[in-house]
Amino acid sequence: MLVDEDGERVELDAFEATLLLELTRGLEPATVSACPGCRSRVVAVVAFLDLLRDALAHERALELTELAEEAPTLHLYVADLASDCEHHGWRDPLSDEWADAFAELPPVGRLAP
Numbered sequence: 001m002l003v004d005e006d007g008e009r010v011e012l013d014a015f016e017a018t019l020l021l022e023l024t025r026g027l028e029p030a031t032v033s034a035c036p037g038c039r040s041r042v043v044a045v046v047a048f049l050d051l052l053r054d055a056l057a058h059e060r061a062l063e064l065t066e067l068a069e070e071a072p073t074l075h076l077y078v079a080d081l082a083s084d085c086e087h088h089g090w091r092d093p094l095s096d097e098w099a100d101a102f103a104e105l106p107p108v109g110r111l112a113p
Ligand SMILES: [Zn+2]
Pocket: 035, 036, 037, 038, 039, 040, 085, 086, 087, 088, 090
C-alpha cells in the first residue's frame, strides 16, 4: 500500500506489489529510508515517478503516477502489508514521518469515493 501525506492511497494486492517491486528494482533508486526488517519504506516522489516510467506495463501504473503527481510533499510512504514486522529496527527520523502518515489514515471502508 502506498499513501501520501494527505492520506490518499493506492492499495496493491500481493501480486501487484511483487510486480511493482520487480519493475522498479525494488524501489531502491527512489528509497530515502527503509525498514531493515521488511519492505516498508519512504520514497522520494520525483525518483518514484522516474521509476514508474519503466513500469508502465503495470496495470496500476496510472493510478500510482496520479498519487505521486498529486502528493502534497516530496515523499510517499510504502507499507509492506505482507509482513507483520513492527519496524523496531527502523530508527531513522523518517520512520516517524512514515508512521504518522499511516496513523492518520481514515478507517478502511470510510474513504470518499
Ligand atoms: Zn518493518
